[in-house]
Amino acid sequence: MSLKSAFPGVAPAIFACVISALATAAPARAQERGPVTNLPLPRYVSMKAAEANVRRGPSLTHRIDWVFKHEDIPLEITAEHGHWRRVRDRDGAGGWVHYSLLSGVRTAIAETDMLELRAQPDPASLVIARLEIGVIARIETCSATWCRLEVAGYEGWTPKGTIWGVAADEILE
Secondary structure (H helix, E strand, C coil), X not given: CCHHHHCCCCHHHXXXXXXXXXXXXXCCCCCCECCCCCCXXXXXXXXXXXXXXXXXXXXXXXXEEEEECCCCCEEEEEEEECCEEEEECCCXXXXXXXXXXXXXXXXXXXXXXXXXXXXXXXXCCCEEEEEXXXXXXXXXXXXXXXXXXEECCEEEEEEXXXXXXXXXCCCEC
């Protein structure tokens, strides 16, 4: 017995719905790549310089909107154009910065006050240090849920959701 004879008039309607759903579903999107570096966008970097002009557009002729004034601050690159990278900070402020002012060294900012660095990636593990909100630390490694940070000679683990400077699904080795 076929599906058509068992459920007359139903199978074609179900078939039509399935085909319609498949046709309108968004195709799986591949990771976007920068046109200059072919590296993933968005991606995180840090400030190499102690000071960087943030411009309205990707050239020296564009107006300076503000200045980032902190070495090692993590930034997210969202676009590329020649020697320029469009970046944003954890507050969403950003603009275009010359690539020579950026570094591939990964850093993160403590998003919670008295952020605990632990000896192991386990909430029951010994607390090694506590970081004030806004403290910048170097990222050593990240698993799916925890990151190992180094700051002021202290090394320890913290849940990924407590820092800014690494994507939720990013794993760093």
